[in-house]
Amino acid sequence: MSSRPIRQVAAPSAAGVTDAYARVRQLVTASPLVPSPMTGENCWLKLEMLHATGSFKLRGAMAALSRLPPGTAVVTCSAGNHGLAVAYVARRLGIHACIVVSENASPRKIALLKRNADELVIFGASYDDAEQHATELAQARGARYLSPYNDPDVILGQASAGVEILAGFDGPVTVVCPVGGGGLAAGIGLALAARPGSILIGVEAARSCAMAEAIKHGKVTPIDAQPTLAEGLAGNLEDGTVTVALLAQYAEAMVTVTEAQIQQAMRHLATAHGIIAEGAGAVAVAAILAEKIPQARRQPVVALVSGRNIDLGTWTAAVQSAVTDATA
Numbered sequence: 001m002s003s004r005p006i007r008q009v010a011a012p013s014a015a016g017v018t019d020a021y022a023r024v025r026q027l028v029t030a031s032p033l034v035p036s037p038m039t040g041e042n043c044w045l046k047l048e049m050l051h052a053t054g055s056f057k058l059r060g061a062m063a064a065l066s067r068l069p070p071g072t073a074v075v076t077c078s079a080g081n082h083g084l085a086v087a088y089v090a091r092r093l094g095i096h097a098c099i100v101v102s103e104n105a106s107p108r109k110i111a112l113l114k115r116n117a118d119e120l121v122i123f124g125a126s127y128d129d130a131e132q133h134a135t136e137l138a139q140a141r142g143a144r145y146l147s148p149y150n151d152p153d154v155i156l157g158q159a160s161a162g163v164e165i166l167a168g169f170d171g172p173v174t175v176v177c178p179v180g181g182g183g184l185a186a187g188i189g190l191a192l193a194a195r196p197g198s199i200l201i202g203v204e205a206a207r208s209c210a211m212a213e214a215i216k217h218g219k220v221t222p223i224d225a226q227p228t229l230a231e232g233l234a235g236n237l238e239d240g241t242v243t244v245a246l247l248a249q250y251a252e253a254m255v256t257v258t259e260a261q262i263q264q265a266m267r268h269l270a271t272a273h274g275i276i277a278e279g280a281g282a283v284a285v286a287a288i289l290a291e292k293i294p295q296a297r298r299q300p301v302v303a304l305v306s307g308r309n310i311d312l313g314t315w316t317a318a319v320q321s322a323v324t325d326a327t328a
Contacts, residue, residue, distance in 0.1 A: 006240035007135070007145075012152035012186075014193045020063045020156035021163050027062045027089065028160070033168045033302070038272040040288050044302045045273070046165060049281055055232075055307035056161055056184055057085035057148070063157025064146055070094035073143040077101070077134035079127055079180070079232045080109025081307050082148035087117040098143070100134035102127050106231055106278075108311040126225075127235035149181025150241040158184045162191025165302050172197030174301045176284040176293055179204050179211050179254065180233035182243030184306065189250025199252045201293055203283045205230040206256040210237045214244040215254065229262050229318055232280030232307060255293070257286040263322035265289055269305065270319060278310035279318070 032047045039045070048056035065074070065086065075098045076086050083099035090097035098119040101110060104126060113120050123133045138145035148154065161184070165175060172195050177185040179202040192198040204212055207226035214220045220237045228234050237244070247254070257265075262279050265286035269275040277285075284303035287293055293301060 007150070007238070009150055009240070009242050010152050011242040011246065012156045012190065014190045016152070016156045017159045017163065017190055020153065021160045023066045024059050024062050024157050024160040026066065027092070028058050030164045031161070033165065034273075036273065039268065039285060039303065040301060042298070042300050043288060044300055045285070046161060046302055046304050047275070048161060048304055048306045049275065049277060049308035053081070053084040053088050054309040055081035055085065055281070056158060056304070057081045058088065059160050060148070060154035060157035060183060060187075061085035061089040063160070064151060064153035065089045065093055065095055067153055068093070068095060068144065072096070073141060074098070074146050075100065075134050075138035075141065075143045076146040076148065077127070077131040078148055079235070080106050080113065081232055081309060083113050084109065084116060084309070086146065087113065090118065098137065100130045100137065102130040106309065106311065109309050112309065131235070131238065147238060149183030149243055150238045151183070152242070155183050155187045155243070155246070156190070158187030159191040161304065162188040166191065166195050169300055172199070172299050174199040174201065174293065174299055176201045176203060176287055176301060176303045178233060178280055178283045178304060178306050179247070180235070180280065181237060181241065182211050182247050184304065185251060186243045186246035189246060192250065197299070200250050201287070202247060202251045202254045203287045204254060204256050205233050205262065205283060206258050208234040209256055210235065211244070211247060212254040212256070215248045220244060229259055229279035230283055232278060233283065255287050257283050257290060257292070260322070261286040261290050263318045266315065267319045267322040275305060276308055276310070276315060277305050278307045281305050281307035
């Protein structure tokens, strides 16, 4: 990772969840919460892939951009879904958004961004390269840099999914959440603080465990991120990101899933629910199917199905591979 200066970012608090939820709901409707006994006992799916841009990222984009005056210039980095959400919201609010992605971003997401973004910059061989370039580009332009995870408004926007989950149950819940940069999980953790006894479990791809390493060492620690089907979760973290401390506080555990387990979850979602989920969107279900989620408290278990933006060929190959592995 680079030695660029650490940005000073204020950590959000649970006190900001209600206001952010109200701003998110101006554009974003609640996603369905459906039972899934095929996945596990007392298990539910939060279908975030049904949002207009195909992922939960619309929440954070709305919460952050709705606080900016029209005409503001924004630069952001993305693995794809955050960029699509920012482009969608920015056009509706009269904000110019430049989206930076790496050359190895999902071809499907790049194609969607080319059609929907005001400005798309493809830079570098990895997410880490694109993230550094985006921060430098924002500084050079005097624009607002909007991190997809290390931003208090983005995190509070993602908390709106947690608010909706709590509204579906009277008592405490266990929420299983994908973790890349940690913005969604951190937001969910802030929301769950309102319901004592609720549990947050974070799930990373085994090939890219930047958050678990950061929590273990108490600070961002560079990892050698390997290619993964859950490409939306892959890559290192921005130095000093506030999500590390938030997840250290709110996540009861961090677990990992293998590529084979991700493939099996993608197949399961398709066959049990007719859902096409990208790799990153399926990791929470993968963790439940692999029996990595403690259920000793017998409370509802909610898996975030966080995104659907995957190339059809990649999805088909993953599901077919899952069939082969299951019958081997």
